[in-house]
Amino acid sequence: xxxxxxxxxxxxxxxxxxxxxxxxxxxxxxxxxxxxxxxxxxxxxxxxxxxxxxxxxxxxxxxxxxxxxxxxxxxxxxxxxxxxxxxxxxxxxxxxxxxxxxxxxxxxxxxxxxxxxxxxxxxxxxxxxxxxxxxxxxxxxxxxxxxxxxxxxxxxxxxxxxxxxxxxxxxxxxxxxxxxxxxxxxxxxxxxxxxxxxxxxxxxxxxxxxxxxxxxxxxxxxxxxxxxxxxxxxxxxxxxxxxxxxxxxxxxxxxxxxxxxxxxxxxxxxxxxxxxxxxxxxxxxxxxxxxxxxxxxxxxxxxxxxxxxxxxxxxxxxxxxxxxxxxxxxxx
Numbered sequence: 001x002x003x004x005x006x007x008x009x010x011x012x013x014x015x016x017x018x019x020x021x022x023x024x025x026x027x028x029x030x031x032x033x034x035x036x037x038x039x040x041x042x043x044x045x046x047x048x049x050x051x052x053x054x055x056x057x058x059x060x061x062x063x064x065x066x067x068x069x070x071x072x073x074x075x076x077x078x079x080x081x082x083x084x085x086x087x088x089x090x091x092x093x094x095x096x097x098x099x100x101x102x103x104x105x106x107x108x109x110x111x112x113x114x115x116x117x118x119x120x121x122x123x124x125x126x127x128x129x130x131x132x133x134x135x136x137x138x139x140x141x142x143x144x145x146x147x148x149x150x151x152x153x154x155x156x157x158x159x160x161x162x163x164x165x166x167x168x169x170x171x172x173x174x175x176x177x178x179x180x181x182x183x184x185x186x187x188x189x190x191x192x193x194x195x196x197x198x199x200x201x202x203x204x205x206x207x208x209x210x211x212x213x214x215x216x217x218x219x220x221x222x223x224x225x226x227x228x229x230x231x232x233x234x235x236x237x238x239x240x241x242x243x244x245x246x247x248x249x250x251x252x253x254x255x256x257x258x259x260x261x262x263x264x265x266x267x268x269x270x271x272x273x274x275x276x277x278x279x280x281x282x283x284x285x286x287x288x289x290x291x292x293x294x295x296x297x298x299x300x301x302x303x304x305x306x307x308x309x310x311x312x313x314x315x316x317x318x319x320x321x322x323x324x325x326x327x328x329x330x331x332x
Contacts, residue, residue: 001155003109007058009100009121012070015062018136025140026054053143054153056106059127060137065091071123071137073098093125103168104141113158115168117146196286213264220272224263227256258283 004022007014029052033043060067065088069076073094078085100121106114120142127136143152154165161169197206216224231253250257262280266272 001108001110001112004058004106005109006105006107008105008107009119010102012100014071014139015060015064015067018059018061021057021059021136023057024054025057026052026143028052055143056141058139058141060123060139061127061134063135063137065089067137068125071100071121071139072125105168107158111158112155113161113169114153114155115161115165116141116143116153117150117168118144118152120144195282211265213261214267216263216267219269220263220267223272224260227260227263231256254284255280261287 004017007017027050030049032047032049034045034047035042036044060071065076068074068091069088073096075092075094076085076088077090077092078088102119104116104119104121106116108114121139122142123137123139125135126138127134129135145152156162156165158169194208195211196209198209199206215221233249233253258280259276261283262276263272265279266276
């Protein structure tokens with residue numbers, strides 16, 4: 001299990017969660033160890049006392065007034081002329097403790113959902129107000145035993161939730177939308193990738209030349225998609241490649257793959273026209289495979305670990321000519 005796609009409380013979907021802040025927390029199982037004089041150093045009997053538990057902790061960094069109100073309580077304020085209260089202009093803290101108690105779901109990028117029938121969120125406004133960090137809502141999700149005495153939490157494949165647990169599940173379309181928006185944000189922010197490492201005398205670590213991969217603009221996405229479509233193969237087929245088939249694929253389409261990576265570096269029309277070919281050549285001849293693997297691992301959480309196949313998957317994601325989830329195919 002890996003990657004947080006969404007955290008949901010009833011109908012509330014929690015905003016952006018700070019990178020590397022999510023921790024399952026909780027307590028380890030407890031037991032009583034019975035030792036005997038005749039057997040020093042090793043217990044002769046272990047009596048279980050309690051099972052382990054989880055208490056997820058995470059930081060929410062999307063601090064708009066709506067999230068402050070949803071997670072911390074209090075009151076939102078609006079302009080006098082905003083009679084429909086659509087655009088808040090401020091927020092004030094609550095005077096009494098606010099607890100969000102009820103069913104929770106943690107939808108994972110890896111395809112599972114952690115369902116918590118009876119969880120209580122404890123949160124406070126924290127963080128540092130500096131130029132390198134942001135304020136955040138520090139959250140702890142305490143897990144309690146459900147009132148009916150059933151299991152305190154469960155982990156299931158998101159697309160195969162048992163009937164009795166479905167009431168705690170986030171609708172699949174919303175999960176996919178949130179995962180897609182998170183991946184889109186990563187694509188727009190970009191990922192810094194080592195292009196080439198230079199070993200300099202009297203320097204312990206090599207000097208790295210780095211570049212940043214970002215989503216191409218619309219014209220670049222079209223060219224990106226055309227390059228992908230010209231290979232006449234789908235990402236599903238490539239996931240089933242054997243090592244020999246992968247080598248054959250790279251021998252046949254390695255130039256196209258390097259060009260697709262170059263589209264993420266040369267995003268504008270001028271840079272594409274002038275620099276695309278030399279950049280693609282540099283990628284083929286200087287970019288080490290281990291660097292490419294690291295870049296793809298960080299680029300989009302929905303991509304895999306193979307150095308080339310996830311790039312093709314990103315082509316399917318950025319194909320502006322493919323149908324969106326909200327569109328339906330027309331047929332007779």
